[in-house]
Amino acid sequence: MKIAVLGTGIVGRTLAGRLVEVGHSVTLGSRSATNEAAVEWAAGAGPLAKAATFFDAAADGEVVINATPGAVSLEVLAAASTMNLGGKVLIDVANPLDHSAGFPPSLSISNTDSLAETIQRAFPTARVVKALNTMRADVMVAPERLAGGDHDAFLAGDDPEAKEVVARLLAEFGWRAEHIKDLGPLDAARGMEMWLPLWLRIFLTQGNNNAFNIKVVTG
């Protein structure tokens, strides 16, 4: 598949790299076609990797991934353009973190709304799926490195077929079917984003900058 990854931070580059590794054609999108991080990534990631503007990346992609900070996601997606998002699966892995009052951040959108729903309202023809925002990038793309993959990823979205596309990508990353938990419609993204404050506190007390994730434990 041709996949556009918007955002050149650690999340964007990690997802882009792994998508290339499993055989997809990936364009890493950024504000400028000569963005240093994107160009450097593309140069090192082989023939399936390209760098381009948000607009050109989204135009070329069959699936688009929002891997930008939540605070700029709407602006970035506007630059990618409604016409390039219409009918496409738009995977939102961002979190609406508000760093304005220091660390740990609060959320700029929460409780009765979510970033994912805000994006869906702004781009109604996109098929938004919330995924992977609940963990660090290294865990997203290689679940088996943590406890042999025995932990969970969540999905939320209003389009069942779009969620299947995302579930297949997660499977390519190594997520086993029983660990991909579909939480239902897109408003379930509220819970997925509101998990971040607890994630941050666990992160702060874990020590050693260790990767971690959660597993839903049942009887």
Next chain:
Amino acid sequence: MKIAVLGTGIVGRTLAGRLVEVGHSVTLGSRSATNEAAVEWAAGAGPLAKAATFFDAAADGEVVINATPGAVSLEVLAAASTMNLGGKVLIDVANPLDHSAGFPPSLSISNTDSLAETIQRAFPTARVVKALNTMRADVMVAPERLAGGDHDAFLAGDDPEAKEVVARLLAEFGWRAEHIKDLGPLDAARGMEMWLPLWLRIFLTQGNNNAFNIKVVTG
């Protein structure tokens, strides 16, 4: 220890019953000393169990547990009275669920504040510890019934000794030390309460009304 459990719902009665079982003297507090649920519970729970008003329960308790719905917690604690809470460990297991817009509920306090912090501000001499609000009552008191106890409970509070008291009670319930995770100061309760929306979505998709909890999975 003499423990006051405020609230006669399933959480209050379950905690009270288990506390009696492990040897504590428990007073189940409610609005009236003749509250049917409380009197019935006390009659069935043996000589260590009593029913009383919020005020009398709190006056008698060395530790007080807030097991009321978040929407009425402040009012109940006011009835229990500042003078009966001063210097005591106050375990807040409540969640600030707002059911006014239907199901699933949102939170009435969140993001930059929490119910636990609100309670601490209202009763500054109490030693508030947030605990156990992240799971169902049957899991709180018998962790070993779920995956042999291999899942986690969180604590938050500004008083380290108070947290030790709570950790000891959790140990009596069966929580192993490595599964009692101290997340730091009381403002970490924000994350513990903001977990509820995700908990609710997992609950809705789990099916069969199964008990569940989360385990933090590390490398």
